[in-house]
Amino acid sequence: MAQKMALGFYSTDPSRHTLAEDSQGLICGALISALGFYLLNRVGLLTGGTAGVAFLLHYAFNISFGLLFFIVNLPFYWLSFKRLGFAFTAKTFIAIGLVSIMTELEQRYLLIGYLHPFWGALMGGLLLGFGLLALYRHRASxxxxxxxxxxxQERFGIQAGLIQLAFDACVMAAAFLLLEPGIVLWSIVGAVVLNLFLAINHRSDRYIVVR
Known part of the structure; x- marks a missing residue:
């Protein structure tokens, strides 16, 4: 059945998106997320998930965060394709590529003279939350x-939430080997802000959630 559009832009079916809607959603979500990563990076903080691994490698070897973030996610695309389908995988690949590029561009066009770690953790976590919500709404991550x-979870029966929590705990534990304890604690604050924001504002029965 053909998808009806209003004003030639957005779908009249609230359960479906036009190409234009998905495009603006991915771009805006990636831009906001990249700004969140930039604020965390500006004060030497990190977060959970694959972004946390990219941050650790960035701080340890002084390699571009954007490049590392793109590379770290590469092994998961085949699994994503098999489990969540081509559309989700393709949009996630695009979103991650956009974030990787935007985080590099922001260092050239955005200069912050001073940022307290608390404010970096708070605003970085909130911006990542907003960015992820936009991406989830358009079936991306x-x-x-x-x-x-x-x-x-499907293979061994271990709850996905516990796997995610254990992975993030390992990232934060590894961070204590590279960063000052105070920085790691501020990073945990940012991660808590991010996850609380998503828990309050996101319904997993409405949108796909994969970090």
Missing amino acids: LGGVGILAIYV
Whole structure:
């Protein structure tokens, strides 16, 4: 059945999106998420998921975060394709690519003279929450750990939430080996802000949730 559009832009069916709607959703979600990553990076913080791994490698080896974020997610795309389908995988690939590029561009066009770690954690977490909500609404995501967690749950019966929590705990534990304890604690604050925001504002029965 043909998808009806209003004003040639948005779908009259609330359960479906036009190409234009998906495009603006992915771009806006990626832009907001990239800004959240930029604020965290500006004060040396990190977060959970594959982004947390990219941050750790970035701080340890001084390699571009955007490049690392793109590379770290590569192993999960096949699993995403098998479990969640081509459309979700393709849009997630695009979103991650956009974030990787935008985080590099922001360093050239956005300069912040001073940012307190608390404010970086708070605003970074909130911006990532807003960005992820936009991406979830358009059936996309920013990471592969959630996909792996779903696979482990289906294969071995271990709850996906516990897998995600254990992975994030490992990321934060590894951070204590590279970063000052205070920085890691502020990072945990940012991660809590992000997850509380998503828990309050996101319904998993309405949108796909994979971080």
